[in-house]
Amino acid sequence: MKGFLLFTLLCAQAGLSAQARQLKGNVTDADDGTPMIGVTVLVVGAGSGTVTDLEGNYSLEVSTGQVLRFSYTGYRPREVKLANETVLDMQLNPEATALGEIVVTALGIKEEKKKLAYSIQEVKGEALQNTGRDNFIVSLQGRVAGLSMTPTSGQAGASVAVQLRGPSSIDGNNQPLFVVDGLPIDNRTFNQGALVSDQPNRANDYQNRAGDINPADIESITVLKGPEAAALYGIDASSGAIIITTKKGTAGKGKISYDNLFRSENLYRFPQYSNEYTRGFNGSFDPTTSSFFGPKLPANTPTFDNIGAFFRDGFTQTHNLGFEGGTPALSYRLSSTYTDQKGVVPTNDFNRISVRLSATAKISDKLSTSSSINFVNSNTTAPQRGANGYLISLLSWPFYDDASIYLNSDGTRRQLIQSSSEQDNPLFNVYANKNSTRNKRTIGNFSLLYDPLRWLNITGRIGIDAYSTIGNTLLHPESIYGIAGRGVIESYSENSLLLNGNVLATAKKSFGDFKATLTFGGSLDDRNYEVTSIRGEKMYIPDYNSINNTDPTTQRNKLTITRQRLLSLLGTFDIGYKDLLFFNIRGRNDWSSTLPEVNRSFFYPSLGLSFIFTELPLFANSPVISYGKLRATLSQTGKDAPPYKILPALTPQTTTGGGFAFGFFGGNPNLKPERTEGYEFGTELKLFKSRVGIDFAYFKNTRFDQIVSQRLSYGTGFIFGLVNGGTFSNQGFEVQLALTPIQKKSVEWNLLVNFTTFTTSVKNLPADQAEFYNSDTWLFGNARASAFVADLQRFFPSVNLDYNQRGMGSATAIGGYSYLRNQKGEILINPSNGLPVINTNFLPIGDRNPQFTVGLTNEFKFGNFSLSFLLDIRKGGDVFNGTERFLFQRGLSTKLQDRSQPYLFNGVLRDGRENSENPTRNTIQVTPQTRSDFFSAAPESDFVEKDINWIRLRDVTVQYNLPSSLLKGSKLFKSARIFLTGTDLWLLTNYTGADPNVNGNSATTRGVGAFGFDFGTISLPRTISGGIRVTL
């Protein structure tokens, strides 16, 4: 019956005026036409009202002239002055701006936003689902200020790396914590270090596990960006937290919903290459070399568009079927999704089945439970990329030969050079070499909410996140990658189990104008991770993909196990004075199994203050500003070490007598956790009746005592020592602007702008080094992702560093070779060949951090149509164009088309007089046509493209809701919607390569990562998709 939501008031007899009558009506959601239950219908001023029932109907005694107010949490309230009607239907619009009243914060607690002393941003699940992307993380770019997302590549099933407010650790995990319904889930990306072959995560990419979450199941996402996330979620959230709330069933009549999506994708941006010169060296034709330094191609020679012929149009279809319903005591939601994606690269495909059942039950007045179980099965086939991959071999295949003919008539690999070092034909590479993963995952989440007393709530949650993956790679015996081993098969079996749980007791009490909340709780995380990898060589049958098909004497295997446990206790105290001032203090103590016993426990607090100045009488009736808050937060957090680092590990030896000896990596029995201290202050304003919303946040986070495995003197007893050290800070600000320029009954225009800018500044590095880098990122030539100290000159006292200022003192720098210069800054030339001398020190040659990024979302609603699009804008930031360097060194670059012109390097000869008053100016001319060593003369610094800007049209969606009048006749359909979406449709950039927003490694690389390194990676394809959504 009606009595479940406790807001029933009695009509006052005295309030009845003349012409009192029964009014009834139906309230629906303006977006999809579904009936809304529990909407408050209030007669303004009369103190009478009611709520809508299970079908959205209400019935109320009213009289003419009264004003009726319809309100519901999360929706904009509507008021209607009554005339003589007896039936009044109403549609309510959800709160469109991101500055809603209630947000889901940590631990699944719904918090009133005004109490929060830090910047928090919410994204609706629907916005993400509308983009039609399979990995919802990609859709977050541009929608959240401070969030920077880098997809590893444009392939299907690619991993995605996320950073919130910049890097947070130079050698640790920089990814935020992903939380689903109050419990963290695993976001691991498989690391190839666990393979027998111990690869550096360049050629293969694996899905990051948070991408398993089905976008159709997401209700909303809240992003916590700074250390305050850790105060609530522990040290795993010291880089921030992305909190996902899934859709729950709503009580009411059962509803079936079905939606589908059909998407076509097409790659349209490619690196440019020259089609003028043939294979050869020093100007002479030689078909047996792989470089293109021969003579010009004779006119009228047919050329082939090998790139265009290789890539195909990708196609994806997704089907979602959902059931939900229930009674007030028990509601449920069952959703199932099937996705099948064929990517733009032949053989690249990805398919996923996700089934999720969630149920909420009210067991008694005081006890309720909410549980869900989600099963995901995903399979990916992903060809190799990077130096081994199809893009590089496509570019190096002679353009005057048809690359689509990749087999000889007898079925063997067609080679042009007949050398064992010849790169594969790209089609041969994707068809003969295999790489696939199959993953099955189950996430269970069970929670119990108990309200023993009116002012006390106890919530307990238990979660299980278990997945297993089987991965397999086959390198064909005729492929360049399989020739040495005569065919190599490597497979792995990965098993992960994450058990976690938390208990929270919250007490709320009011003392006059003061409202206090006290929370105590604890949480536990137990992770078990195991990988068994096996590798064999010398395949007996060339195509048979089974480890049994390899020579047993070549088979090697490797076992990797990691276990870690984390226990936390936390307490928070919030106190608010009226609605004016809020103060909170939080403290958390973590115990981590990965730190030595003496440093295992560490405590970190956080303080926050929030002042809502519009509650002051001064602002009571301001026509301009309806809500204004000033806020400030101070917080500390930490990070623990990866498991098993404290003690060094013994590895088996193959020398005579066998046995064990210590491996390369030293331990550290005194290792301390990493520490962060940060502050944030900002303001939130709502102006002009909430038509304009501004949220401004200024932050600074300083990170201390980074834990790094660093090469050191062997006096440590190891090749790599494990040390604490290094201090760097991120400083910047974010602005969110929410505008509603037009807000009428059937026309609405919302605009959301997210602006982010920050800089990183390195104070010192561990072991007092000049540079810190992760060797995974050293993927091509001599350029790598590094952090440099600001006072680099003291490490290189005699080197002129004037041309190496970009990236100095930055944690997001590119370190690499540059020109050797004299004291005046002139390039030194080698007198024996006229080519520049290269400075073989790793010095800063670029900084990948952008000056600022902007995400601009526009939403238009007119009647039943809605149109939204997202522009992603970036200014500044350098990118290392490794693909261009490869092309240049092969003679395929478009940068120097006329090789017959002699070239003179502008510099001085390195003849001993370079630093004198009269250095010898270079006069040695080099003609590239006959001097192919010209093309290896340029150092890596020449291939760093500086100040890369872009404007991307990321997502465009057009939707049409079939009007309810049309559907009323049909007994079957309750609502229906058609939509059309395009993603990554258009990119405007000054980058000369294909796509500047790619990653040279995958999301598993520790530390700041290889974003801004482009080598052999395809760009994001443009996609167009369409589909329908119906509820029955």
Added chain:
Amino acid sequence: MKHIVYPFAFLLVLLSSCDSYFDINQDPSNPQVAEGYALLPPIFSQMVRGDAWDARYVGQYVQYWGWVSSGNNWDRHGFAPGSDACGEKWRSHYWSIGTNIALIINDGTEKNKWDYVGAAKAIRAWSWQSTTDLHGEMILKQSWEPNRYVFDYDTQKDVYAEVVKLSNEALADFDKAGYSPSLSRGDIVYRGDVSRWKKFIFANLARNAHHLSNKSGYSPDKVIELVDKSFASNADNFMVPHAGTNTGDGNFYGPLRNNMGSFVQSSYIISLLDGTTFKGVRDPRLPIMFTASPDNVFRGVAPASGDPNNIAGRTNRIPNLWGALGVVPTTGKWIFSNNAPHAILIYPELQFIKAEAAFRKGDRNLAYTAFRTGLSAAMDFVGVSAANRDTYLASAAVPKNGTELTLSDIMLQKYIALYGQGALETWVDMRRFNYNPDIYLGISFPTSLYPDNSGKFVHRVRPRYNSEYVWNLASLRAIGADLPDYHTKPLWFSQP
């Protein structure tokens, strides 16, 4: 009351078991603690690795062999800048032997396995001795300290004292009462024979004392006493076996691992064996150790000159150390074969030490006895037949008594006895005598030395580049090791 106490008691129990709950930070797939018998075998291989890898270059300094083409930097008493070449002993001492030794000592001390502790200390003492003889100053007091990244250098005198200290501790450990011996289970060299380990320790101490022959405090008696307590015959030699089946367990000098292809026997060693130096008497070791050119003449390369006839078909082309002409054969010969053991320390060397000590003391008779014993044992070691050996001993090449004996006789025969794997010890000798051509008869030196030497001979090897020059440069600067001619600075032991 009870209802309040029970939860607290439960909590207390919970909290006290907390520590063990977190005590899971040891890798289950790779052990982080192991028993001595599993740790010892790889250490032997690393002892060999350090010596063998670096002896390639030191062998050029002492002219055991030369590079097949002319102008090689090591032949010219130089080094390879920016590279880790000749830095392998540094790596073995601090890493592949160093930290594993500490683990054996800890494990042995805990479990009363004093034979393992003794063996471990003996090896470390040997490692300090042979590494400091190569490099001079080393990181001693701050070595293996955790959480440190700048390491100060200590003097060679300190290292020599540490060798003595560790050796004495090892001897005492072996003599501890009441432990049950278990060393045989990991000891692939002496099979657990503690008496031989003690002899090895004395052998090392003998070297330690004898290297100071130029100093006023040198005591020949002490040296002789130590030698007498060391090896009694070739049966006590410290030999590390090689299985020789694949590149992981084969001899570094063998053809399977293919590291010696560019080295060729030197003219100097040939001159010592073919009669040029020794009164026309051909040493029976010559055909066993080396191979003649196709025209049946034994030749070697002159210092830093390479083999100008290294062209296929030339009859005077010098074969490589495996006995083949320009190719890598499947089997080598002598110490250059795949399963040849590596000699760390041998009996003949000790006899020659005794001979030299006695000679310096003035006791010619004792010197002569030791000399003859050493020479005889050296020929046995190479595999000369008893008949050939005796013929040679009776020939004009060998002095007949103490009066005829010269220091040069002792040092030259020692030079031959230590050929190949003993290059490091030979270099100590040559530096003690400052490359004196009156001792090393017939020796000549490269006319064009490495440029940074400023005409001086090489006296030490710079510490390993990628450990010290990259990551510990400040400490090197403090001892002058960054100077371009640092490698020509004589070591402490050879100074008076």
